[in-house]
Amino acid sequence: MKLFDVYPLLEITPVRAEGSWLWDDRGIKYLDLYGGHAVISIGHSHPHYIKRLEDQLHNIGFYSNSVQNPLQRQLAEKLGSLSGYPDYQLFLCNSGAEANENALKLASFVTGRKKIIAFRKAFHGRTSGAVAATDNPKIVSEFNKGHDVVFVPLNDEGAFLRALDGSVAAVIIEGIQGVGGIHVPDSSFLQMVSAQCRANNALLILDEIQSGYGRTGKFFAHQHSGIKPDLITVAKGMGNGFPVGGVLIHPGINPKSGMLGTTFGGNHLACAASLAVLEVIENENLMANANRVGSYLMTGLKSVRGIDAVRGMGLMIGFDLPEELQFVRTTLLNTHRIFTGEAKPNTIRLLPSLAITMQEAELFLEALRTCVANFMVTQK
Numbered sequence: 001m002k003l004f005d006v007y008p009l010l011e012i013t014p015v016r017a018e019g020s021w022l023w024d025d026r027g028i029k030y031l032d033l034y035g036g037h038a039v040i041s042i043g044h045s046h047p048h049y050i051k052r053l054e055d056q057l058h059n060i061g062f063y064s065n066s067v068q069n070p071l072q073r074q075l076a077e078k079l080g081s082l083s084g085y086p087d088y089q090l091f092l093c094n095s096g097a098e099a100n101e102n103a104l105k106l107a108s109f110v111t112g113r114k115k116i117i118a119f120r121k122a123f124h125g126r127t128s129g130a131v132a133a134t135d136n137p138k139i140v141s142e143f144n145k146g147h148d149v150v151f152v153p154l155n156d157e158g159a160f161l162r163a164l165d166g167s168v169a170a171v172i173i174e175g176i177q178g179v180g181g182i183h184v185p186d187s188s189f190l191q192m193v194s195a196q197c198r199a200n201n202a203l204l205i206l207d208e209i210q211s212g213y214g215r216t217g218k219f220f221a222h223q224h225s226g227i228k229p230d231l232i233t234v235a236k237g238m239g240n241g242f243p244v245g246g247v248l249i250h251p252g253i254n255p256k257s258g259m260l261g262t263t264f265g266g267n268h269l270a271c272a273a274s275l276a277v278l279e280v281i282e283n284e285n286l287m288a289n290a291n292r293v294g295s296y297l298m299t300g301l302k303s304v305r306g307i308d309a310v311r312g313m314g315l316m317i318g319f320d321l322p323e324e325l326q327f328v329r330t331t332l333l334n335t336h337r338i339f340t341g342e343a344k345p346n347t348i349r350l351l352p353s354l355a356i357t358m359q360e361a362e363l364f365l366e367a368l369r370t371c372v373a374n375f376m377v378t379q380k
């Protein structure tokens with residue numbers, strides 16, 4: 001059997017990883033500033049993470065959601081206290097798209113409505129409702145187009161208010177838009193959206209799948225704006241590579257038996273991985289590190305000649321490359337052996353582990369300065 005060929009692949013085969021570093025099958029070492037799409041939160045192969053998963057595997061790896069699983073309650077408690085949402089409820093699933101799908105479904109159950117407001121350049125995943133709320137017609141099939149979704153430009157108060165009416169079940173918004181190119185919603189905009197949702201009995205869903213889990217220096221990006229959404233979705237950094245996702249649910253929303261469900265969600269291994277991640281974030285002060293190294297990277301980037309529009313917060317950073325510097329991402333990878341991410345058409349995304357050191361950040365800045373300086377020399 002062949003693989004269903006949907007991914008454009010780099011010609012690199014990583015076989016080992018540690019901290020912010022990867023090694024390929026030829027022994028070449030790479031600095032990882034992308035974490036496999038923002039997934040590696042505490043660093044590759046963290047010893048505490050390995051031990052917790054290993055120990056769990058020796059006890060019990062999986063049983064379904066038809067038996068007691070105290071690890072789920074431990075995880076809910078730890079996540080509640082670290083994130084500042086101790087009174088919320090947790091539904092566990094397996095991926096980001098599934099988390100958003102469940103959040104959208106829950107908002108519709110609660111309100112009895114079905115219209116969704118989403119934002120231009122949004123990405124919420126590839127399941128039916130999540131992809132319908134994603135602003136990319138290329139990945140939306142005819143089947144997905146049946147959903148009632150209206151897109152409005154980010155930070156456009158007038159357009160948002162025109163779209164909001166009594167039929168809106170939920171507004172879904174990323175803490176910081178990731179796939180769309182690192183666009184940060186204004187605090188005043190988020191505050192207005194939150195207040196208007198409340199006034200119209202629509203639920204506010206904060207998609208923190210890429211921007212959450214300490215990446216911006218606070219547990220969730222929206223906490224920089226002081227709002228409290230009804231539903232918060234998480235995945236990516238939650239398991240540091242173990243597939244796990246979740247929805248944090250306002251205490252006023254009552255569960256009904258069978259309302260949501262999954263076979264794999266919240267299994268013993270997923271809980272062990274997620275607990276290990278939270279323990280490391282707390283014990284190693286990784287949110288403070290994200291803040292510190294993020295500010296250093298941001299300041300450094302702003303001083304590189306030719307680099308445009310540096311955006312983001314903490315360790316969720318994007319910047320634009322002008323036409324003549326489009327080669328930079330490939331040179332960083334092939335010459336300097338540094339992984340970065342991209343967002344079409346011309347944005348580089350940095351989403352390193354929250355444990356990245358100042359020295360590692362400096363290695364990247366130095367490599368970027370070299371790429372740009374070499375180009376300037378050839379232009380003289």
Ligand SMILES: Cc1ncc(COP(=O)(O)O)c(C=O)c1O
Nearest residue numbers: 095096097123124125178209210
């Ligand atoms: C903001 C956001 N939401 C949802 C998703 C979908 O997550 P998954 O690929 O785990 O389904 C992503 C993935 O990139 C994302 O960035």
